[in-house]
Amino acid sequence: MAITRAEVAHLARLSRLALGDDELDHLAGQLDQILGAVARVGEVAAADIPPTSHALPLTNVMRPDDNRPCLDPAEALAAAPATEGQRFRVPRILDEDA
Amino acid sequence: MADLTRLGAADLAALIAAGEASAVEVTQAHLDRVDAVDESVHAFLHVDHDGALAAAGDVDAQRSRGEPLGPLAGVPLALKDVLTQHGVPTTCGSRILDGWRPPYDATVVSRLRAAGVVILGKTNMDEFAMGSSTEHSAFGPTRNPWDLERAPGGSGGGSAAAVAAHFAPLAIGTDTGGSIRQPAALTGTVGVKPTYGGVSRYGLVACASSLDQAGPCARSVLDAALLHEVIAGHDPMDATSIDAPVPPVVAAARAGDVRDLRVGVVRELSGEGYHPGVEQRFHEAVELLKELGAQVHEVSCPHFPYGLAAYYLILPSEVSSNLARFDAMRYGLRVDDDGTTSAEEVMARTRAAGFGPEVKRRVILGTYALSSGYYDAYYGQAQKVRTLISRDFAAAFEQVDVLVSPTAPTTAFRLGERVDDPMAMYLNDVCTIPTNLAGNAAMSLPCGLSPDDGLPVGLQVMAPALADDRLYRVGAALEAAYIDAWGNPLTEEVPQL
Numbered sequence: 001m002a003i004t005r006a007e008v009a010h011l012a013r014l015s016r017l018a019l020g021d022d023e024l025d026h027l028a029g030q031l032d033q034i035l036g037a038v039a040r041v042g043e044v045a046a047a048d049i050p051p052t053s054h055a056l057p058l059t060n061v062m063r064p065d066d067n068r069p070c071l072d073p074a075e076a077l078a079a080a081p082a083t084e085g086q087r088f089r090v091p092r093i094l095d096e097d098a
Numbered sequence: 099m100a101d102l103t104r105l106g107a108a109d110l111a112a113l114i115a116a117g118e119a120s121a122v123e124v125t126q127a128h129l130d131r132v133d134a135v136d137e138s139v140h141a142f143l144h145v146d147h148d149g150a151l152a153a154a155g156d157v158d159a160q161r162s163r164g165e166p167l168g169p170l171a172g173v174p175l176a177l178k179d180v181l182t183q184h185g186v187p188t189t190c191g192s193r194i195l196d197g198w199r200p201p202y203d204a205t206v207v208s209r210l211r212a213a214g215v216v217i218l219g220k221t222n223m224d225e226f227a228m229g230s231s232t233e234h235s236a237f238g239p240t241r242n243p244w245d246l247e248r249a250p251g252g253s254g255g256g257s258a259a260a261v262a263a264h265f266a267p268l269a270i271g272t273d274t275g276g277s278i279r280q281p282a283a284l285t286g287t288v289g290v291k292p293t294y295g296g297v298s299r300y301g302l303v304a305c306a307s308s309l310d311q312a313g314p315c316a317r318s319v320l321d322a323a324l325l326h327e328v329i330a331g332h333d334p335m336d337a338t339s340i341d342a343p344v345p346p347v348v349a350a351a352r353a354g355d356v357r358d359l360r361v362g363v364v365r366e367l368s369g370e371g372y373h374p375g376v377e378q379r380f381h382e383a384v385e386l387l388k389e390l391g392a393q394v395h396e397v398s399c400p401h402f403p404y405g406l407a408a409y410y411l412i413l414p415s416e417v418s419s420n421l422a423r424f425d426a427m428r429y430g431l432r433v434d435d436d437g438t439t440s441a442e443e444v445m446a447r448t449r450a451a452g453f454g455p456e457v458k459r460r461v462i463l464g465t466y467a468l469s470s471g472y473y474d475a476y477y478g479q480a481q482k483v484r485t486l487i488s489r490d491f492a493a494a495f496e497q498v499d500v501l502v503s504p505t506a507p508t509t510a511f512r513l514g515e516r517v518d519d520p521m522a523m524y525l526n527d528v529c530t531i532p533t534n535l536a537g538n539a540a541m542s543l544p545c546g547l548s549p550d551d552g553l554p555v556g557l558q559v560m561a562p563a564l565a566d567d568r569l570y571r572v573g574a575a576l577e578a579a580y581i582d583a584w585g586n587p588l589t590e591e592v593p594q595l
Contacts, residue, residue, distance in 0.1 A: 003466065007466075008462060011462045011465045011466055011469075012462060013446075014465055014469075015418065015449075015461045015462055015465045016422075016425075016442065016445045016446045016449050017446060017449050017450050017453070017458055017461065017462070018443070018446035018447045018449070018450040019450055019458070020450075023455075023458070027458070027459060027462060030459060030520055031459070031462065031463060031466070033520070033521060034410065034459075034463060034520055034521060034524075035463075035466075035476075037407060037410075037521055038406075038407040038408075038410050038411050038476070038480075039407070039475075039476075040404060040407045041404060041407045041408050041411060041476070041479040041480045041482075041483045042475060042479050043404070044401060044404055044482075044483060044486060045478075045479040045480075045482035045483050045486070046482070049482040049485050049486060050482070050485055051478060051481030051482050051484070051485060052481055052482075052484040052485040052488060052535075053308065053481055053484075054308045054338075055294045055295075055308065055488070055535070055536060055537020055563070056294060056295050056338055056340070056537060058337070058338060061337040061338075063334045071201050071202070075201045076201070078199075078201060079198055079199065079201070079428070079429035079430070080427075080428055080429060081426060081427070081429075081430070081431070081432035081435070082432070082435065088427055088428055090427050090441050091435050091437075091439055091440060091441040091443075091444045092437075092438070092439070092440050092441060093440070093441045093442075
């Protein structure tokens with residue numbers, strides 16, 4: 001068993017996914033199967049092999065720091081679930097007694 | 099006039115340029131076909147009738163003023179719903195973006211518009227491009243025009259089906275592990291994943307940023323090349339865009355010559371799990387390449403069999419990070435915001451309600467692979483395999499100019515057959531993934547119908563980074579030989595629907 005149901009519940013919390021019990025049960029079995037299959041990367045990846053995170057060896061790509069047109073406030077807020085004035089309105093982020 | 103929807107992009111552009119058909123007529127003919135038939139295929143999530151006719155009208159006005167037209171001006175195109183188009187619904191196949199209208203155009207879209215290409219609408223896909231069948235779309239699957247009970251492949255099944263069903267001669271797909279090529283194979287069409295960095299990712303909603311690449315879908319190699327040339331090229335808005343000239347893909351597609359080209363058959367991409375009919379058509383394609391004058395060798399890429407495992411660690415890791423942006427705060431879905439629920443809880447409930455099962459599976463898998471204590475064994479090791487696969491390609495390309503394999507181990511499978519069996523679904527991508535990991539270019543083109551089931555088989559051609567033109571050279575040579583043998587392009591055999 002590579003992964004337990006309790007671990008999946010913890011990962012779901014870290015991932016900000018409010019999953020139901022059925023989903024957790026279903027996922028735990030599937031993730032265990034997937035992890036069993038992908039663990040074979042360990043068979044060939046020796047210590048002296050450098051990792052590749054990206055196909056292009058690029059670092060610090062720069063462009064001129066020019067003023068360019070950007071979205072106006074109405075455009076930026078147009079798709080927001082809730083707004084207040086020229087701001088995004090978000091749910092409570094502090095506990096009431098904080 | 100002949101049925102305009104049966105013509106390819108190059109022919110339509112020539113008719114429009116010569117004034118023998120207007121762009122509006124061409125666009126209307128395609129919209130009429132979509133309206134009449136797409137109910138059974140479900141290639142489109144959104145059809146932009148007004149926007150498409152307006153864009154076509156602009157091309158006709160340009161022509162009547164005597165202004166020069168681009169090589170694809172007035173030609174209709176289907177756009178995968180993962181690219182932003184200003185004011186047009188863009189969902190990525192997800193409930194979490196249902197109803198979102200982006201405030202800007204992707205660079206691919208700006209370039210299409212500048213070229214006078216007419217965007218008909220947005221095509222269906224697996225949610226956030228995760229899947230190989232379109233069954234993970236929140237809005238229902240696309241059906242394969244060859245057999246409506248079968249999947250068109252994925253994630254870009256909508257784009258491939260739109261082209262195969264003659265809804266549009268061109269489409270844009272995106273390919274992270276095969277999402278252009280595998281649907282092309284399963285629908286008998288042409289699909290190209292350009293070199294990573296060859297086409298701008300600005301406005302392409304990210305799945306796995308180090309792998310994602312947009313590219314052309316078409317019914318012919320030349321049409322794909324014409325579209326490739328329109329969308330490719332350096333873009334300062336994408337820091338991973340390559341600042342180099344676009345490979346001469348159109349010239350290569352017009353030349354279509356493989357004499358003395360060195361072709362490598364990848365030994366590891368065959369055998370167990372491959373349908374006999376797929377292998378038979380593949381071997382015939384290799385024989386045909388020899389007849390056309392190519393020098394064919396067998397080549398070994400010993401680490402390719404580990405590509406699938408590496409990919410299904412690297413991709414979920416990047417996904418778990420990229421999809422953190424869907425936080426219910428600035429755009430998209432928000433649920434249970436009743437004034438008492440905390441932001442964190444609203445976020446978690448929104449993401450649970452807005453994402454489908456495959457996205458949840460991969461977000462959690464990626465979170466696991468990146469977590470302290472497991473990082474070295476999973477993500478770290480996968481990155482090393484990525485190095486080994488790049489080295490396999492480099493060694494192979496010292497011996498040969500291009501590599502070939504089947505595009506997918508099987509033909510189109512039945513809807514429902516693999517949808518809740520993730521590993522069976524992932525095996526679809528076994529041939530296409532190595533190219534994404536290394537950042538090279540690859541094409542799928544049809545090489546016949548399988549004798550097992552009468553469904554299309556795809557041949558994959560792989561080239562080194564920035565040698566995309568070689569794909570078109572091989573593709574065009576084979577396509578011409580097939581049309582000689584078959585009398586018609588394969589897509590002429592698609593049922594009328």
